[in-house]
Amino acid sequence: MAAAIAELRAMREKQQNHVKQAREALAKITDATPEADRVAAEAEHDRHMGDFDVLQGRIDREEKLMEREAKLAERDGNRPTYEDREVQPGDQTPAEKRKAAFKNYLRYGGEGLRPEERDLLGKPRIFRADGEVIEARAQGITDSTAGGYLVPEGFQNELVVSMKAYGPMLDPGVTREIATTSGNLIPWPSMDDTANQGRRLTENTQVNTATLAFGVHQLFAFKYTTDVVLVGNELLQDAGVDPEQIIRDAMAIRMGRVVNNDLTVGTGASMPTGIAYAAALNPNNYSSASGTAIAFDDMIETEHSLDPDYRKLPGVRWQMHDTTLKALRKLKDGDGQYIWQPASVIAKAPATILGYDYLINQAMQQIGAGNIPVLFGDHQRYVVRRVKEFMIRRLVERYADYDQVGFIGFARYDGALVDHVGVVAMENPE
Secondary structure, three states, X not given: OHHHHHHHHHHHHHHHHHHHHHHHHHHOOOOOOOHXXXXXXXXXXXXXXXXXXXXXXXXXXXXXXXXXXXHHHOOOOOOOOHHHOOOOHHHOOHHHHHHHHHHHHHHHOHHHOOHHHHHHHOXXXXXXXXXXXXXXXXXXXXXXXXXXXXXXXXXXXXXXXXXXXXXXXXXXOOOEEEEEOOOOOEEEEEEOOOOOOOOOOOOOOOOOOOXXXXXXXXXXXXXXXXXXEEEEHHHHHOOOOOHHHHHHHHHHHHHHHHHHHHHHHOEOOOOOEOHHHHHOOOOOOEEOOOOOOOOHHHXXXXXXXXXXXXXOOOOEEEEEOHHHHHHHOOOEOOOOOEOEEOOEOOOOEOOEEOOEOEEEOOOOOOOOOOOOOEEEEEHHHEEEEEXXXXXXXXXXXXXXXXXXXXXXXXXXXXXXXXXXXXXXXEEOOO
């Protein structure tokens, strides 16, 4: 662990050095700098910041590994770890038995399950066209293509964790996430009382009436699928390969990208209303001076478009595409200080823009005429609704001539910005 910490510190120091050299490159540019020299200086800046990002990826992976190691170290030292002990069926908890049964379903299908394993997984399930999950009671146990099984809780949790890598809108630490056991419609109340305030009264004066303006957002459960994930039978039958990990990783990539995209820019028409689409309706939004660039003044105007009371909240942050971040890294304030500041090793603080955290979301629009490249506000005002039921269907005969098995995953999500003034957007004019 000490060696890993030292390596992290060394990588952070390299990052700081790259930032220093990147800024020195930009400092060479003045109004009198020839165009060729300006292009070369900007290329040098981008190269150093690219190396910074590569190091950041290594740091993130190392920190995740250290976190896993720390959790393993918290286990009872008198109890052997999972890898060096044999778990007999009688020693397993109900959850472990169900997980083992589900693994056998992935490898061998419904016909390969023992009766007790089928009992653990329950009746096979089918998603109806309206997204509802029903039990396939009339389905024979040997027909492994007509229905599927709801995944164990552990598989679902690890799938959700893996999906976070493909967009910040699925991170519970960013948005407000609720998990429901069914897909029924949920009315979510909202209220905007920012225009009202109390009054000072003189003696014997009647009070006025100020009606609270309540609204409601309907949280649906839109159905998503991973499409077919094909796995060769040889791989499934290999005892040294974990089919659960292979299928989960493939489904996380596919599901994570499409759900994050809809939660970001979805229009609300037969899909979630994305945070950028909803924020565009905020009457306080700011339009930048240029349709093809962002200036320092634009960032200040956007920051102050958000009500001061919201700016104090812990969930306030920027959100943008990576190419937009690249442009903002080069911006300076009126004192010549860069508005982007790298993470601090000593203070254990993340990188910031104008003192606020930021999110990279590749589903966001980039800088361009008529686009919304930057969001700013309390992302906890955006609610992500996830239905806990995640089902996997196993297809055998359809791909038998290739000796492959197909797996399809189904999940249901929705999202809504329940406080429409909690997030503002910077818009590039047409």
